[in-house]
Amino acid sequence: MSDLTHWQPAKLPDTRTLQGRFIRLEKLNAARHGDGLWEALEGPAADRKLWDYLFVGPFPERGAFDDYLAGLEGSTDPWFYTVVDQQTGAIHGFLGLMSIFPSAGRIEIGHVTFGASMQRTPKATEAVYLLARESFALGNRRLEWKCNANNARSKRAAERFGFSFEGTFRQHSVFKGQNRDTAWYSIIDSEWPVANQAFEGWLAVDNFKDGQQIRTLEQLRGS
Template sequence: MSATLNWHPARRPQPTTLTGRFIRLEKLDPRRDREDLWEVFQGVESDPKLWDYLAYGPFTEREDFDHWLDSNAASSDPLFYSVIDLASGQAQGILSLMSIVPDQGRIEIGHIAFGAAMQRTPKGSEAVYLLGKLAFELGNRRLEWKCNDANARSKRAALRFGFTFEGVFRKHMVIKDRNRDTAWFSITDEEWPAIAAGFDRWLSAENQQPQGQVHTLEACRAR
């Protein structure tokens, strides 16, 4: 028999602002963010592959996009955040805390949609770090990441961020009339301090690096 945990449920996340070195996370507000997000998601420089594995999009009609954004903003689970670039003030992506189960200390980062201006920059990594930090500060035992098993970009990102691959749920969903096998990843509360320290070192290095010099999150975590 396992030892008694003296477990106390986690707290539910509230729509608070989280500020980092490159971005801040604010609760999604369509009145504030609608024009920016339409441009980064559907504008001329948007990434068409963004929608390949999401259950929604792309949006050819503005009315459909606005309805989707309004529905996201009204939700508390998932709880959506806009990613605001500190340098420009532009909303450049969204992500959420979801599958929130305080009684079991379980929470997930999901519905990640980063515009092209965030991709391959520290901004996306910092957004995940800030939500992970919040998740464990709330008392959660487990942070989850799930994605389509065919989504190689998402699986690489999960491993780069320090998540552990746990397996595949076969025939888990039907998305856009296609089968989805779902890959599951997690970070536990015991693992988070070392992972967080690696994030912090990497983000500090990125913030201070000379032009042309490149650091990697994996290298900083290994130090």
């Protein structure tokens, strides 16, 4: 059990840009990021399965998409970030911090919406790492990941990133007219140092040869 003798409520996320090696996370701005997000998420090369497990979308018309982005920009919970390529400035998608409860020290990474060019790349891993690192730097004790229990891709990602499976909330919500059972995962503050070291080791230059990983995140965590 955590020692709360010196613990203080967590801080809220702010508008700072979170810098990584491959990408940076900028506070989502509908006007500045809209064209890039539309191209990444709804353009000709977009992942047609992207919206299957998201509560909204797809967006066949740009106007509805822009209205959606304006809502994301104005939201404080979730708090949204746009993923921007460090070398090219290309926009790859967005994700957010949500279920923000500073008094309890818990927060969640959610609304992970990555374009096809970013999926299963170091950029995707780094985006999650930057938000996880920020979450614990803000003073949170618990970082959550939740997804549709039928979403095999998201469940596999959670396990790869080092989240522990905690169970399934049956009939948790109604999703696009269908029942949603929700799978819950978490990393707590005592587990973060090992997870953090594994992320940093995996993202390091010397962990890649000819664009391929040498050691997996699981190997680097010793799991």
